Amino acid sequence: MQVTTLSFENLHNHGELFANMLRARHKTFIQRNHWELPEANGMEFDQYDTPASRWVAVHEFGQVLAGVRLTPTTARCGIYSYMIRDAQLGLLDSIPGDLLYNEAPVASHIWESSRVFVSDSVPAKLRLRVQCSLIDEMVRSARDLGATSLIGIVPEHSPRLARRTGIDCQPAGPVIETDDGDRSVCVNIALATKLH
Helix, strand or coil: CEEEEECCCCHHHHCCHHHHHHHHHHHHHHHHCCCCCCEECCEECCCCCCCCCEEEEEEECCEEEEEEEEEECCCCECCECCHHHHHHCCCCCCCCCCCCCCCCCCCCCEEEEEEEEECCCCCHHHHHHHHHHHHHHHHHHHHHCCCCEEEEEEECCHHHHHHHCCCEEEECCCCEECCCCCEEEEEEEECCCCCC
C-alpha cells in the first residue's frame, strides 16, 4: 500500500493516479451516496479542484483505496473560496449555511479537508489501516504546507475514530442532517498534537 500527496506540480509523475482518484470519488459520492455533483468521463470534480489544492491518495496497484482533498482557506477561484466558507456564505445549495458556530476562517495556517472517502472495496480487516494511512499523510502534508489546523465536514461519529488515531478533532458546528438521513458535523482538527 502506498500513500501519495498530489499537486498540479507533480501530477505528471504519478500516471493515472489523479484520474483514478476522481473515479474513486465518483463511485463513492455519485454512485454510492447519490450526491448531485459535477462529473465527466466517470470522474467527480468540483470548483475546488484547482492548483491551490492538494490531494492525498492511499493506493495499491493502481486502485485508489481512500482519499482526501486539502484546500487553503485563503483560496479564491472566481466567486468561490473553499467549500465550508462558501456554504456559510450561501453560495452552495447542497450544504446548509448554518454549519459552523463561528465565521468560517480565512488564514494561511488553516486548510480545509474535504471529499474524504474510503472505498467500499477496502475489506473490513484493512479499513483501520487504510484510514490511519490517510490521516497520517493528510497531517504530514498539511503541516508541510504550513497548516497548524484543518477544518472539515465529517460523518457525525468520525471524531471517535480521530481520537483512536491520536487526532485532536473538536466539533465546530451543529450536526447537519441530509435529506437521505446522513448526519455530518464540521470539525476543527489541531495538527500540533499529532507529532509523528
